[in-house]
Amino acid sequence: xxxxxxxxxxxxxxxxxxxxxxxxxxxxxxxxxxxxxxxxxxxxxxxxxxxxxxxxxxxxxxxxxxxxxxxxxxxxxxxxxxxxxxxxxxxxxxxxxxxxxxxxxxxxxxxxxxxxxxxxxxxxxxxxxxxxxxxxxxxxxxxxxxxxxxxxxxxxxxxxxxxxxxxxxxxxxxxxxxxxxxxxxxxxxxxxxxxxxxxxxxxxxxxxxxxxxxxxxxxxxxxxxxxxxxxx
Ligand code: C5P
Numbered sequence: 001x002x003x004x005x006x007x008x009x010x011x012x013x014x015x016x017x018x019x020x021x022x023x024x025x026x027x028x029x030x031x032x033x034x035x036x037x038x039x040x041x042x043x044x045x046x047x048x049x050x051x052x053x054x055x056x057x058x059x060x061x062x063x064x065x066x067x068x069x070x071x072x073x074x075x076x077x078x079x080x081x082x083x084x085x086x087x088x089x090x091x092x093x094x095x096x097x098x099x100x101x102x103x104x105x106x107x108x109x110x111x112x113x114x115x116x117x118x119x120x121x122x123x124x125x126x127x128x129x130x131x132x133x134x135x136x137x138x139x140x141x142x143x144x145x146x147x148x149x150x151x152x153x154x155x156x157x158x159x160x161x162x163x164x165x166x167x168x169x170x171x172x173x174x175x176x177x178x179x180x181x182x183x184x185x186x187x188x189x190x191x192x193x194x195x196x197x198x199x200x201x202x203x204x205x206x207x208x209x210x211x212x213x214x215x216x217x218x219x220x221x222x223x224x225x226x227x228x229x230x231x232x
């Protein structure tokens with residue numbers, strides 16, 4: 001899989017999601033399905049979108065004891081998602097168990113990537129609630145390295161961190177980056193942002209783009225603009 005734009009389909013129902021995806025008749029975009037849609041509609045929404053020819057990043061961020069995560073990953077593997085994820089904070093043992101669960105009888109599996117620290121966690125919460133007494137950058141890179149050593153394929157990170165992650169973990173270790181906005185677009189609630197063109201320069205492998213495409217007057221044109229900036 002090469003560089004690509006992933007559309008974050010943050011819609012509450014399958015019907016709204018499918019109506020939205022009908023607007024892309026030519027090139028079927030790679031889509032991200034998160035907890036809201038998955039919990040509302042269940043596995044059938046993944047099967048339906050997959051059957052329509054889209055690739056899927058199933059963003060469920062698993063974090064539990066290794067045996068539970070292994071079994072849950074085996075179920076997700078059967079849904080034929082292309083990328084799934086978990087929290088690196090679950091430990092290397094949990095990440096290795098997840099890989100085992102994901103791997104099908106024929107040896108194939110979806111890509112598995114890790115969340116290092118949520119971008120909603122700031123330095124203050126890191127130190128005073130999670131009791132991790134290190135700079136955020138150092139924690140993110142150390143967790144990325146743990147994920148790499150456990151055999152994972154990459155991490156979700158800010159586009160501002162993509163270069164650092166590649167320098168620490170190698171250029172083949174995937175960086176999947178949300179927080180993307182057009183230069184002339186609304187920032188919304190995202191604080192640390194980059195344009196698709198800047199994310200390309202930073203070396204991000206996949207950009208996850210939600211509202212700049214889903215809330216655009218012409219989503220297909222916004223998607224084409226993202227692809228032109230990031231992949232061409
Ligand atoms: O609409 P927007 O482009 O901000 O959507 C970005 C998507 O990426 C959302 O689904 C959001 O939950 C997700 N995300 C994020 N920042 C992270 C991790 C995930 O924005 N650190």
